[in-house]
Amino acid sequence: MRTNIIGIYEDEEVVLKAVDKLQENGVTVADVMSPFPIHGIFERLKLTTRLPLATFLYGTAGAITMFAFLYWSSVINYPLKFGGKPLNTLSFIIIIFVLTINIGTLFTFLTYFVRDKLYPGKQVTLPVPETTNDKFVIVVSKTENMTEGDVSNINKIMKESGAIEIKESDVNYNS
Amino acid sequence: MNLDIQFKVGSKFRTSMFVMIAIGLITIVAGFLTGDTHRTWANLLLNNFYFLSLAIGAIFWMTMQAITQSGWSSSYLRIPQAMGIYLIVSFVLWFVMFFGIHDLYHWSHTEAVQNDPILLHKSAYLNLPFFALRFVVFFALWIFITIRIRRMSIKEDTEGGTRLFGKIEFSSKVLIFVLAFTFSLFSIDWLMSLDAHWYSTIYAVKKFVSAFLHGTALVAAIAVILHMQGYFPQLTKKHKADFQRYIFALSIIWAYMWLSQYLLIWYANIPEETVYYVPRIMSEYKTLFYAELVLNWFVPFLFLMWNRIGKTNWGILTIVAILIVGQWVELYMSIMPGTVESHKITYIEIGSFIGYFGLFAFVVATALSKANLIPKKHPYLMESLHDEH
Numbered sequence: 001m002r003t004n005i006i007g008i009y010e011d012e013e014v015v016l017k018a019v020d021k022l023q024e025n026g027v028t029v030a031d032v033m034s035p036f037p038i039h040g041i042f043e044r045l046k047l048t049t050r051l052p053l054a055t056f057l058y059g060t061a062g063a064i065t066m067f068a069f070l071y072w073s074s075v076i077n078y079p080l081k082f083g084g085k086p087l088n089t090l091s092f093i094i095i096i097f098v099l100t101i102n103i104g105t106l107f108t109f110l111t112y113f114v115r116d117k118l119y120p121g122k123q124v125t126l127p128v129p130e131t132t133n134d135k136f137v138i139v140v141s142k143t144e145n146m147t148e149g150d151v152s153n154i155n156k157i158m159k160e161s162g163a164i165e166i167k168e169s170d171v172n173y174n175s
Numbered sequence: 176m177n178l179d180i181q182f183k184v185g186s187k188f189r190t191s192m193f194v195m196i197a198i199g200l201i202t203i204v205a206g207f208l209t210g211d212t213h214r215t216w217a218n219l220l221l222n223n224f225y226f227l228s229l230a231i232g233a234i235f236w237m238t239m240q241a242i243t244q245s246g247w248s249s250s251y252l253r254i255p256q257a258m259g260i261y262l263i264v265s266f267v268l269w270f271v272m273f274f275g276i277h278d279l280y281h282w283s284h285t286e287a288v289q290n291d292p293i294l295l296h297k298s299a300y301l302n303l304p305f306f307a308l309r310f311v312v313f314f315a316l317w318i319f320i321t322i323r324i325r326r327m328s329i330k331e332d333t334e335g336g337t338r339l340f341g342k343i344e345f346s347s348k349v350l351i352f353v354l355a356f357t358f359s360l361f362s363i364d365w366l367m368s369l370d371a372h373w374y375s376t377i378y379a380v381k382k383f384v385s386a387f388l389h390g391t392a393l394v395a396a397i398a399v400i401l402h403m404q405g406y407f408p409q410l411t412k413k414h415k416a417d418f419q420r421y422i423f424a425l426s427i428i429w430a431y432m433w434l435s436q437y438l439l440i441w442y443a444n445i446p447e448e449t450v451y452y453v454p455r456i457m458s459e460y461k462t463l464f465y466a467e468l469v470l471n472w473f474v475p476f477l478f479l480m481w482n483r484i485g486k487t488n489w490g491i492l493t494i495v496a497i498l499i500v501g502q503w504v505e506l507y508m509s510i511m512p513g514t515v516e517s518h519k520i521t522y523i524e525i526g527s528f529i530g531y532f533g534l535f536a537f538v539v540a541t542a543l544s545k546a547n548l549i550p551k552k553h554p555y556l557m558e559s560l561h562d563e564h
Binding site for chain 2: 085093
């Protein structure tokens with residue numbers, strides 16, 4: 001069972017400064033929870049995401065699939081000439097365009113759900129339920145090779161940087 | 176941070192620009208003397224329109240910043256203001272074009288119009304006196320409002336406060352309506368009427384979006400170049416990302432307009448409309464026809480989609496260089512098939528472009544050096560300098 005040190009804050013600016021302070025002292029901040037997205041937190045935590053790449057690939061795959069389908073349906077399977085236009089025609093573009101967006105968006109959405117193990121009706125486990133309302137939380141993982149001194153040091157930095165409450169939690173929120 | 180930054184035009188830069196202008200002048204004179212008058216006039220029109228649309232696009236970008244009250248861009252506003260000064264030079268250069276009107280425009284020959292029902296029908300709009308009147312009125316409006324905005328912005332440097340900020344915003348609101356209406360008619364007058372029998376309702380929109388796209392791209396490039404020379408220390412990755420988004424979004428809009436024009440004409444397949452595209456696709460122009468789409472849309476779209484490229488100096492500069500070629504190809508495709516007909520890129524194309532480029536760079540650089548490089552009392556300046564968004 002993993003435990004986390006949790007600092008609860010009341011203001012986004014204070015959270016940003018606290019994260020900076022912790023990182024200056026060599027503490028790895030595992031996560032930050034907030035009721036709304038905070039600008040700059042993504043870069044500070046050095047989070048990376050491959051979701052845009054996934055979207056690009058889905059979009060490309062969608063475009064190719066749609067072209068293949070249109071080609072199959074209106075050139076191979078049912079070649080019907082109308083309006084003197086060629087069978088393999090430019091007006092494919094509009095359908096390809098729309099479905100590229102559609103497929104890209106839907107699959108990105110599904111990927112996000114799968115990666116985050118989210119599904120409708122899932123029970124939320126949060127160390128501090130108020131993070132969905134008006135509280136901000138900094139999470140630092142408490143690893144096994146941390147000494148008592150390290151822990152009290154983290155507590156001290158959090159307190160100095162404006163945490164209103166510090167506690168330890170073993171809620172395994174990440175899964 | 177010291178906000179009193181004065182841009183200085185280096186003597187090396189000045190000399191090389193003068194050399195470029197001289198090359199242009201020699202080419203144009205040689206073009207007339209060797210009897211290639213037709214092609215020379217077409218190239219003068221191309222270059223005049225090219226750099227005018229860059230200035231118009233940059234001004235339009237500036238008005239957008241004022242209307243949306245954008246903070247991030249406030250320290251770069253002197254760049255489009257300096258590009259606006261080129262309008263005055265452009266006005267003088269366009270006057271020369273009136274000597275070439277009979278060479279370029281079929282509708283300007285009275286006897287040809289008399290025997291042509293279509294041109295006769297259009298002659299209420301397309302006749303020389305009205306044409307010249309529109310030209311003068313449009314330029315007068317553009318120059319008047321642009322110079323007014325620049326003056327107020329420079330005055331803001333000493334006065335401060337929000338009084339002039341509000342006035343600039345109001346002038347910008349006036350200017351977007353003026354530009355939307357007048358620049359549309361201007362591109363119809365000078366470019367679409369080359370193929371006087373043909374018309375497209377989306378032609379002016381496409382030319383406007385093209386000006387906006389390339390003007391914005393050049394503002395971004397100038398900001399990056401000045402940053403590399405040490406003038407804009409505040410230019411961060413976030414500013415570059417903002418410029419990148421502008422170029423990215425506008426290149427998509429450009430392609431949308433391109434497709435809107437082409438697809439409808441292709442689909443309806445009416446001879447009166449397809450007459451424009453037939454000489455452009457079914458001839459030696461074919462390569463440039465597709466190059467236009469690749470350079471202006473496909474390359475910026477594909478590469479700027481990858482966020483990391485647009486955040487680097489070389490990334491922005493490369494994309495803008497491609498767009499600069501792209502706009503030239505676009506105007507070449509608009510002008511040449513209707514005027515000189517045969518597809519050739521001769522010394523006139525290259526030399527005259529170099530000349531105009533030198534003149535444009537010289538005018539913009541001189542205008543930049545005339546005022547403080549950063550509007551130092553702009554109300555939102557801090558947002559731009561300490562970029563925390």
